[in-house]
Amino acid sequence: MKQRRLQQHAIAAWRGLAFMFLGIPAMLVGLWFLTVVSMITSFLGVLLFPSATMLLRTQLDAYRDRINRWTDTRIERPYLPEPDEQPGLNGFLKRFVALISDPATWRDYLWVVVDPVVAIFTAALPGLLVLYGLWGYLLAAFAGDVIGDYGGNDWYGYIHVTEGYGRDTGRVMSTLFLATVFVVVGYAIAPKMLNVYGRWGKSILGPTKKSQLALRVQHLTETRSEAVDASAAELRRIERDLHDGAQARLVAMGMSLGAIEHLLDRDPEKARLLLAETRASSAKALHELRDLVRGIHPPVLADRGIGDAVKALALDHPLKVEVSADLPGRPDAPVESAAYFAVSEILTNAAKHSGASRVWIDMRYEDGMLRITVTDDGRGGATLDGGTGLRGIERRIGTFDGVLALSSPVGGPTMVTLELPCALSSPKISPS
Template identity: 70%
Template sequence: MSSDTTSSELAKENWAAERLRAPWRGFRLSLLAFPAIALATLLITSYSLVTSVVGILMVPPVVMLARSLMNVYRDLIGKWTGVQIERPYLPEPPEEEDPGFVGQWNRFVRLSSDPATWRDMAWLVADPIVVFFTAALPFYLVAYGLWGLILAGGMGDVIANAGGQEWYGFIPIQQGYGNDGAKVTATVLLGTVFMVAGFLSGPRLLKVYGRWGQSLLGPTEKSKLALRVQHLTETRSEAVDASAAELRRIERDLHDGAQARLVAMGMTLGAIEHLLDKDPAKARLLLAETRQSSAKALHELRDLVRGIHPPVLADRGIGDAVKALALDHPLQVEVESTLPGRPQPPVESAAYFAVSEILTNAAKHSGASRVWIDLRYESGFMRITVTDDGHGGATLEGGTGLRGIERRIGTFDGVLALNSPVGGPTIVTLELPCELSSPKTLPS
């Protein structure tokens, strides 16, 4: 069987499965109408009592409960319709609120002045109606079609013989129904049409419902701006903290390393001055030690400079810089770089040190023997994938080094994705938005 035939069969299976699942998913979304109606009633009641202290105390917890339900809606809509909806709520203040009445009043004002609160309320009121004519309609079409088949299969006679009478579409169900072949056939055909219409329209109506959710549950321009400001504030603070930590590291390395050696060399040279005439042999021995100390100090200074901004990174770009890292790494590291140019120096530096730390973590904790690094540029993003064949189980929780990498690249709106099942492999993917310049041409 050819690969084209296999892919065609898979596409058909996916097409059928999507239409079989859509009505049931729409029905499950419609069940959320019951808590939505209850919360809408509770929220309206709370605001109607706002002239009293009771209303001011009731509104915040009810609003937060409604937001929890809205988050369920967003998650299900994103999962079942493919329409991803961001949380639109304005950021909470960083400081703790006064636990007294003043704090309750401030919280009431803040939540009530958030446009997303009123959009949530509009959703709670309108969605129980909208969902019936969009996401849930295919389920009821299928159910009505199935009811027609049940009537044609004998239930119609049971109803008629019991003295009941009803219409199925335009077909009357009455005495003698089961003996009227034309009516039974018409009922079967009409029921089949309803079922087919329900299955075929399910995915499309789910998409319509997804767009409806995005229009009302998504962020407004005001909340987008506020969330963006919050993100920039957090990343700026993290960048300042990281810069301060880096400065402290450089000072510590200078003080404990090269500076201490230079001081020791100065003292040794002073001793040599006194020994030149009295004990030339010992002076020569101290000169040899001083030469070794100067070489070590120079090596430490080079390592320090390399840790601040490696010359190979400045001269040749991140692709060659990562290859240089691979050459000095204790594990077997393969690097594939297809970058058509170079990102801005700050982005390039952040990506380089992120890869360096990932490699360090792999050597220390992964139990791996080989590492593969892939660097490429796609759709405005520099994407770096680091894969090792270790035992897996890496996590972002608990303040690990990966969390620090995530904060480092978050300064540039970058994201980190981790896939590390127990048993391996571990795959770390970094994505940083950037524009590439033409690669620097080196003189021959």
């Protein structure tokens, strides 16, 4: 544990230096952006501004990505939605106005101007302290003598490096001590300084209230459209199943009953056979109707909740599925239904594509989130764009502000995590 912690501190120190070096190309992009802005009163400046802005955003996306991966801070893209693409000069001018009036554009420029200084005193500071400590070790070992032999005059902290330095035991020990302090302090403060830098990044690179509202409206518009499309597709499926299944059998039963009515007096034996066939058809129609209802909203889900519904789903699955459910209550019915069918789709994908033999499902409620993790021991290599239906699941739970995370390295295992914000009510148990 201690060794792992030391390793994490060392990684944090070098990641901080990476942020400092990342500022070099960002500064060059910022200079180009400033050059374009200085020409904004000319047609050339207007023409170049969109491309310069997108180049700046691409560079800043690299910062957001690393801050999200390397610190405890999460930064969303803050840019306001751009207008729909339109041909001609009118469309170009609309895009230009949208980009130049977006506050995030100028916050990005503020970042590339100020960040080099901030990075040195936050993220990069631990790495610089470690490097300075290593330089102290070199001075104590041989570099001090070399500097003195060539008539150099240098300082290391409060220690004066002069000729004969290497033969001065007191100065060697003082240098070693001071260098060790720099290294220890650098490693000790690395994670905290990296997180301080992450908070600085969020304050500048994160969305403003205006952009948060605009992005929220855009998200709700997209999810509403997807929900309407999903509902329409579901209604078409139900209509098709009714038309091709139960409705066709009921029509056939009506025709059979008409024939039986005419055969009762003339051929009772044949009427009896038709009655038996009609009864079998009615049983099949009832079975199909029950399957259809189960596909719309399984009775066990309505009666027992998502925990027991997923356990029932696991019992009918061809793979060996283990379910662990720790839910103190029940989500709202729409959230519960979306989560149930998402898990059902993931299990179907596992059976069809993963080559797995076992699946583990873990359901918990933490921090206002319903978290469901589905893990299989298959071959891995799954992607959201691989035609496995995961993108459809992501859109379905996105209607409830849910998110889907996928981890599927080649060779496995595959882990799909669903998170849906919701409140839990008291458990609802149907009367027995």
